[in-house]
Amino acid sequence: MAYEPVIGLEVHVQLKTVSKMFCGCTTEFGGAPNTHTCPVCLGFPGVLPVLNRRALVEAIRVALAVGCKVSDKVKFHRKNYFYPDLPKDYQISQYDEPLSENGRLNIKINGGEKTIKIKRVHMEEDAGKLIHEEGGDSSFVDFNRSGMPLLEIVSEPDINSPEEAYMYLTDLKLLLRYLGVSDCDMEKGSLRCDANISIRKKGGTGLGTKAEVKNMNSFKAVKSALEFEFERQSKCLEAGERIIQETRLWDPDKGITVSMRSKEEAHDYRYFPEPDLVPFALEAAMVENERKDLPELPEARKARFIAALSLTEYDAEVLTQDKDTADYFEECVKFYNKPKIVSNWLMGDVSGYLNAKNLSVRGSKLKPQALAGLLKEVDSGKISGKMAKDIVIEMLDTGKDASAIISEKGLAQISDTGELEKFAEEAIAENAKTAEDFLNGKDNALMFLVGQVMKKTKGKANPAVVNKILRDKLSKKQ
Amino acid sequence: MDNLYSLTAGELLGLLDKKTIKPEEIIESVYSRAQSVDKKIKGYLNLDREKALSRAKSLPSSGKLKGIPVAVKDNICVEGELTTCASKILRGFKPPYNATVIEKLKSEGAVIFGKTNMDEFAFGSSCENSSYFPTLNPWDTARIPGGSSGGSAAVVSADEAVMAIGSDTGGSIRQPASLCGVVGMKPTYGRVSRYGLIAFASSLDQIGPLTKDIKDAALLLGVIAGFDEKDSTSVNVPVPDYASYLKNDVKGVKIGIPKEYFVEGMDKEVEASVREAIALLKGKGAQIVDVSLPHTEYAVAVYYILATAEASSNLARFDGVQYGYRCEDPANLLDMYERTRGEGFGAEAKRRIILGTYVLSSGYYDAYYLKAQKVRMLIKNDFEQVFKSGCDCILTPTSPTPAFKVGERSADPLSMYLSDIFTISVNLAGVPALSMPCGFTKSGLPIGMQLIGNFFEEGKIFNAAYAYESNTDWHKRSPKL
Ligand SMILES: [Zn+2]
Numbered sequence: 001m002a003y004e005p006v007i008g009l010e011v012h013v014q015l016k017t018v019s020k021m022f023c024g025c026t027t028e029f030g031g032a033p034n035t036h037t038c039p040v041c042l043g044f045p046g047v048l049p050v051l052n053r054r055a056l057v058e059a060i061r062v063a064l065a066v067g068c069k070v071s072d073k074v075k076f077h078r079k080n081y082f083y084p085d086l087p088k089d090y091q092i093s094q095y096d097e098p099l100s101e102n103g104r105l106n107i108k109i110n111g112g113e114k115t116i117k118i119k120r121v122h123m124e125e126d127a128g129k130l131i132h133e134e135g136g137d138s139s140f141v142d143f144n145r146s147g148m149p150l151l152e153i154v155s156e157p158d159i160n161s162p163e164e165a166y167m168y169l170t171d172l173k174l175l176l177r178y179l180g181v182s183d184c185d186m187e188k189g190s191l192r193c194d195a196n197i198s199i200r201k202k203g204g205t206g207l208g209t210k211a212e213v214k215n216m217n218s219f220k221a222v223k224s225a226l227e228f229e230f231e232r233q234s235k236c237l238e239a240g241e242r243i244i245q246e247t248r249l250w251d252p253d254k255g256i257t258v259s260m261r262s263k264e265e266a267h268d269y270r271y272f273p274e275p276d277l278v279p280f281a282l283e284a285a286m287v288e289n290e291r292k293d294l295p296e297l298p299e300a301r302k303a304r305f306i307a308a309l310s311l312t313e314y315d316a317e318v319l320t321q322d323k324d325t326a327d328y329f330e331e332c333v334k335f336y337n338k339p340k341i342v343s344n345w346l347m348g349d350v351s352g353y354l355n356a357k358n359l360s361v362r363g364s365k366l367k368p369q370a371l372a373g374l375l376k377e378v379d380s381g382k383i384s385g386k387m388a389k390d391i392v393i394e395m396l397d398t399g400k401d402a403s404a405i406i407s408e409k410g411l412a413q414i415s416d417t418g419e420l421e422k423f424a425e426e427a428i429a430e431n432a433k434t435a436e437d438f439l440n441g442k443d444n445a446l447m448f449l450v451g452q453v454m455k456k457t458k459g460k461a462n463p464a465v466v467n468k469i470l471r472d473k474l475s476k477k478q
Numbered sequence: 479m480d481n482l483y484s485l486t487a488g489e490l491l492g493l494l495d496k497k498t499i500k501p502e503e504i505i506e507s508v509y510s511r512a513q514s515v516d517k518k519i520k521g522y523l524n525l526d527r528e529k530a531l532s533r534a535k536s537l538p539s540s541g542k543l544k545g546i547p548v549a550v551k552d553n554i555c556v557e558g559e560l561t562t563c564a565s566k567i568l569r570g571f572k573p574p575y576n577a578t579v580i581e582k583l584k585s586e587g588a589v590i591f592g593k594t595n596m597d598e599f600a601f602g603s604s605c606e607n608s609s610y611f612p613t614l615n616p617w618d619t620a621r622i623p624g625g626s627s628g629g630s631a632a633v634v635s636a637d638e639a640v641m642a643i644g645s646d647t648g649g650s651i652r653q654p655a656s657l658c659g660v661v662g663m664k665p666t667y668g669r670v671s672r673y674g675l676i677a678f679a680s681s682l683d684q685i686g687p688l689t690k691d692i693k694d695a696a697l698l699l700g701v702i703a704g705f706d707e708k709d710s711t712s713v714n715v716p717v718p719d720y721a722s723y724l725k726n727d728v729k730g731v732k733i734g735i736p737k738e739y740f741v742e743g744m745d746k747e748v749e750a751s752v753r754e755a756i757a758l759l760k761g762k763g764a765q766i767v768d769v770s771l772p773h774t775e776y777a778v779a780v781y782y783i784l785a786t787a788e789a790s791s792n793l794a795r796f797d798g799v800q801y802g803y804r805c806e807d808p809a810n811l812l813d814m815y816e817r818t819r820g821e822g823f824g825a826e827a828k829r830r831i832i833l834g835t836y837v838l839s840s841g842y843y844d845a846y847y848l849k850a851q852k853v854r855m856l857i858k859n860d861f862e863q864v865f866k867s868g869c870d871c872i873l874t875p876t877s878p879t880p881a882f883k884v885g886e887r888s889a890d891p892l893s894m895y896l897s898d899i900f901t902i903s904v905n906l907a908g909v910p911a912l913s914m915p916c917g918f919t920k921s922g923l924p925i926g927m928q929l930i931g932n933f934f935e936e937g938k939i940f941n942a943a944y945a946y947e948s949n950t951d952w953h954k955r956s957p958k959l
Binding site for chain 1: 553554555561563568571573574575577672673674675676677679680681707708709710711787788790791794795796797799800801811815835838839840843847
């Protein structure tokens with residue numbers, strides 16, 4: 001029997017604010033254990049949380065970017081459970097009235113598009129981190145991460161393959177990077193993902209019993225874990241067994257998921273309204289201001305690149321896959337209004353160089369205006385396109401302007417007819433046979449002679465001028 | 479001067495102003511008084527003469543409380559000083575920060591004088607639930623001083639402190655003030671910052687003053703009140719000059735008497751004293767009207783659902799991981815949690831944690847917590863209606879009985895819970911209320927009355943209270959020790 005998976009993703013994103021969710025401690029990654037802490041994020045007796053306004057604003061921006069309806073009220077709940085890395089033994093989160101609900105994300109899949117609905121985006125604080133002594137039986141706790149502002153983005157179970165899950169995460173990450181609200185670095189824990197997966201007969205509508213999969217630390221791991229779960233659940237049903245609702249952990253070394261706890265052992269979080277944070281109204285005008293202030297998002301930007309700048313779908317897609325690259329591209333176009341040519345250079349030689357050196361476009365020494373300058377030099381005929389390819393590498397290496405490199409190295413094309421006529425005559429004299437072939441109608445014989453002149457000038461001759469001079473001289477011989 | 483310890487803060491500040499005494503002399507006087515009487519009262523958990531003296535010597539150049547020793551309930555954090563909520567589970571805990579009220583007191587020149595005993599985590603109405611020792615009533619040491627701020631009330635009553643700070647979640651300042659014959663006030667919720675108050679029930683707790691007279695109460699509240707950006711529940715409204723309300727004039731002041739607070743079965747002597755107080759105010763020109771607070775009968779039930787729910791969550795952090803008590807040689811994490819909390823918390827704390835956990839658990843939340851929240855709104859509405867009808871204050875007894883005997887109710891939690899029957903509604907509504915002496919029983923036990931005001935109208939309470947106090951001398955009596 002053919003099955004299909006039904007997947008919902010819960011993504012936790014750490015917001016890139018300067019200070020934590022409810023105190024003034026730094027959110028900087030790293031630092032010796034327990035150095036980025038204060039009585040508030042350590043949950044000391046008597047202390048109280050104060051909401052970081054910046055975290056709220058960033059959360060609203062994300063909610064708006066995924067098309068959610070933002071609530072007119074901000075309300076927090078306590079989620080109670082005991083764990084040594086949770087200093088208050090409850091987490092401040094949102095429950096019955098989340099910041100926002102009912103959004104969507106369009107993902108690209110199999111050359112088409114699919115809309116994944118987003119159930120809710122809400123705020124919460126992060127817990128600390130346990131460090132288990134290697135070879136010993138002690139555990140240590142580092143509270144530097146405690147109280148970091150998190151967003152939980154919960155999708156509807158609209159995802160029907162591990163590939164879709166992968167694309168959803170990729171596109172969500174792209175969106176968050178465009179908004180500049182998070183690093184989205186899974187290694188640093190600033191983006192984490194749990195997946196709910198059940199299966200059903202292909203084309204069916206109901207929902208099967210789901211498993212929750214945790215502990216996946218890369219997008220690839222999410223994909224692999226979901227592939228494994230799909231297989232496992234399919235085999236289970238084929239064998240006539242019942243799937244049990246449980247939480248499973250992904251074991252990346254073995255490439256399998258293992259059961260962690262069943263529904264029966266699940267927590268009762270005893271949610272109730274956080275009495276230390278009085279609910280407050282969100283001003284509609286403030287939300288509208290944030291909406292107006294949103295940057296152009298990847299989808300819209302790609303469409304504009306195609307429509308207004310006449311780029312191909314492929315080019316537009318590649319350029320908008322990274323906000324910095326797209327910004328860089330647009331800045332170049334401001335100085336040099338031939339988008340297709342800029343796009344070719346960026347996607348070709350420039351990105352080749354950056355990839356090889358593992359640099360970002362923003363971190364490179366080649367500034368957009370300088371790249372535009374180089375392309376103008378080609379257009380003016382001062383240098384050839386071939387020469388430009390060498391010059392751009394030097395620009396990337398040194399950060400110098402094209403014109404400086406051209407004059408320093410004497411790379412300007414020779415367009416002085418007097419000088420070129422001398423070389424042309426030499427070439428004709430040295431290659432009488434070829435000259436005759438041309439006169440007898442072999443047009444491409446001329447290319448050989450052009451090549452000879454280029455050689456004599458060490459490539460500095462302007463090929464178009466040489467071409468013209470050779471034709472003139474040969475026709476006079478006829 | 480010999481008996482500095484018996485003076486009010488107002489009187490002492492007058493002497494300090496005239497430079498007839500020095501702050502160190504006050505400290506010495508109050509300290510030696512405590513040395514001689516606290517053996518009988520046991521109001522203090524911690525009192526250090528040298529520390530108090532050195533504080534008195536390094537006071538700011540001016541301040542509204544300059545040189546006045548103020549005792550502090552043990553659930554309010556003082557930097558570097560033991561703050562244990564009278565619980566074993568916070569054994570050895572010294573907060574690395576000051577509560578906002580402590581900062582305010584210090585900046586006005588008050589001398590933080592010692593930590594006072596309390597019911598563990600403020601759970602109780604008798605001060606018998608301390609994990610150290612019970613505090614006793616200065617008027618009769620066979621009796622309880624009331625709770626949970628029993629230590630703070632007792633030391634003020636016994637002249638072992640000039641003023642004290644307590645906390646009130648369901649009557650924990652007013653009830654012991656009443657049973658010890660002193661003035662105690664719970665301000666409007668949000669009037670005084672809770673930052674640094676170790677929470678019992680966050681939506682009900684409020685810090686307030688315990689003093690020898692109304693003038694001192696107005697003075698101390700003026701110092702500790704005000705908006706605090708560290709407390710999201712504190713309210714940003716200006717603090718008036720409470721001294722300007724201390725007028726011996728209640729002509730036209732409308733005082734509501736709620737019929738639900740004068741019911742069959744209440745102590746006859748208490749009722750008689752409160753009735754006399756009403757008559758006195760009426761004689762001075764106050765307009766006495768009958769009012770109704772119809773949801774009063776649900777207050778105790780609602781309170782024990784909401785307060786325990788919040789407490790169960792607030793007390794979760796005492797898990798043996800970071801500070802305070804941890805059991806010996808735990809076998810594993812679960813064992814550490816279970817034994818740390820099993821050994822660290824007293825019986826009443828456990829009772830409340832279990833009750834609070836139960837009312838929040840899935841399947842019961844709607845039936846208990848949510849319903850209690852709804853009834854809480856009705857109780858709040860009752861008060862709003864009365865104040866909307868033009869009442870300036872509501873007058874009731876503070877406690878249904880005078881101080882009861884040590885051990886008399888400790889085996890029966892429900893009878894203990896009823897000790898706060900007249901004070902609890904005020905916390906549920908969030909309005910301010912004050913308890914002050916209004917008489918004595920034949921056997922010489924203090925009786926207190928409660929004046930309840932509208933939100934942020936502590937001033938009107940002070941006015942009525944001061945007018946009453948100016949025409950009586952209950953507050954001038956002292957227990958014989
Ligand atoms: Zn912090």
